[in-house]
Every structure is written in structure tokens, then in C-alpha cells.
Amino acid sequence: MADPSICILPKLQGIGGPSSFQAKLKKGLGKLGIPVNHNPRDPSTAAVLVIGSTWHFEDLFYAKHNGIRIVQRLDGMNWLHKKKFTGLKHYLRSERMNLQLSFTRRHLADVVIYQSKFTRDWWNTVHGSLKTPHTVIYNGINLNEFSPSTNKKMKLDKIRLLVVEGSFKGGHERDLLNAVDLANALSSRTHKQVDLLIAGNVPPPMRIKVSTHPTVNINWLGMVPHNEISTLDRSAHIIFPAEINAACPNSLIEALGCGLPVVSYATGSLPELIGEDGGTVVPYGTNYWNLEAPKTKPLAKAAENILNNLPVFKKSARSRAEKYFCVDMMVEKYRQVLLDNLLNFPS
16 A cells, blocks of 8 residues: 555645745645645555645545545635725625635635644634634744855945845835835935845836935845855845735745844744744834825834844844744644644644
8 A cells, every 4th residue: 555645735836925825835845745635535655745735626625524634724815805995806706705705714724724823713713613623733844955154254334135025016016115114214224235136027007206315225136046045145244025915925034044033024924933033023003004105204113223233133133033933843843734644733
């Protein structure tokens, strides 16, 4: 009889967060000698891991009918389309995805893995708490790949502020404006040039709309290959995770692994991921759920404090990554939930 295998649905390819997670999990399970497939009807399938949800509900119904364990990994939910018009097609797609995720969570999943405590509480608030067993497992990174620079002392004659996001479209315009506003405020506060490095898909019309301080230089990097992100992290002084209410951003965790301190607003999962040693989060100051403009001065002050104590923050950022975000630890927790039915993790 074949060794028990894990079925992962849907089969993902690309450079996005879910695709990156799937690739890391498959590689990690392979190291443990656990086969992975994408067909719940494979006779060796012991459990199905659903990354978000799938339109092929017949696969999940098959697993449910045959007593195969279904574990759902849940990200956040779509919400920006309700706050800002992003087009009818995007609105309908966002609503469809939310329905898929909610249906799987409520009616099909035997266990739910949330990417963060924020994600868990958000789903429970909007769609109600369930009796379904659940746990929280953070994303993980390869700590050898994402490691600090050997350059012990970085020059601070000018400040390199990094932003790494997938896209600033689909209602994420506020994220871009917040990043530019921070760069402007930080330059005014420190009287230094700020190089704002923006990695991600920014449509040309959005680039034209932003207004910068005379001593702020924006480098539009576009979509940066994932194998170049660690080098980019090591080149910066601070990273600003721009997405409001992010569930568990890989870019933040990767930055911590490289010893890059984080400064941002206290929205979404950022407070729990950064903690007290990965950097600093400050109150948004206004209603971010309505995409209002934040209070920027406290954020610029926090960024200046990090710059003034950069060696300390860089060391503690790396320590936090080692403690909470090792990919091997993440894989082992998924293995236990999928195959051993263990849910004894802090959540």
C-alpha cells in the first residue's frame, strides 16, 4: 500500500503569496517523505488541504463523502470593493470569492487553519464563530535564504525606505498614498534624502498622481522576481508594509528574516507579527476601514527612532524571524494538523 499522501487544492502556479506557500509546503513535506498530489481521488490521499477555496466543489464533496479529512487554510477576505468602486467585474469576482471561502469554511472544512489571529477574529466577526476545530499557523520562510547582510554598518547619509507589495490596483491606491506620505514626512523630519523603493504593480496613471517632497526620490521597481527580494531587503534601512488589514504578508516576514526592521500602522495582523522586537507599529489615527488618510507624523517619528537605533532593531528583527517564522516549523505544524490531527498550538 502506498504511503499516505496530502492532496493540495487548487494546484497553484505563479509568484503570488498562495502559490509561494504551496511551493514551500510541497518542498517541506517532500523532505519529510510525505507525497503530495492534487487529486482527492488518489487512493493514497489521507487528507485534503484547501488553500482558500476552489470552484471544483465536487472534489471536496468526494472527500467529505469518503471520510477524507479536509483542512482549509484561510487568508483574509475581500473588502476593498465595498469601500471603493473598482469596476463591476472586480466587484462580482470579489463577492464570488468571499462566498466560496465562507461556504468551504462553514460546510466542508473539518479543520480551519488561519494565517493569523487577526484573520481568525475577522472571519468570526463577519461570518460567525464555528464549532469547527481551528488553529493559527503563521507563514514561514527559509532563514538561510532570507538572512541579514554581512555589512555590519549601513550608511545613513540618505534613507532607503522599502515597500514590497504585489499590486496597488483594485482599491489599494490608499496603500500607495500612505507610503509616499511617510517618505515625505520622514524626509521633512530628518532633513535627509529619502529613496522610496516601491516593488509591485503600480499602473502609470497612479504614478503620475503622487506628489513628493523635493528630497524624496521614488524608484518604481515594478514586479521584482522573488529570488531578488532578499537582496532588496538587505539594501534598505526600513520596510513599510503598505497593505491595510493584511492577513499575514510574506514580504514582512521575509524582511524580518533579513534583519530589516518594520514600521507601519497597527492594522490587520501587523501588530502580532511584528511584536515588540520586529519594529514599530503606531495607531492609524483615523478610520482605516473607510480608507481615510492616516495621521502620518507619529509614523515618521517611529521611523526616525528606528533609524537612530538601527543596529538594535536589525538584530531583534532577525531574532523574531528565527523564533516565529522558520519554514520548517511551519511545515511541521501543517503536517501534524493534516496527518496527526493535533491542534495543540497557541492560537
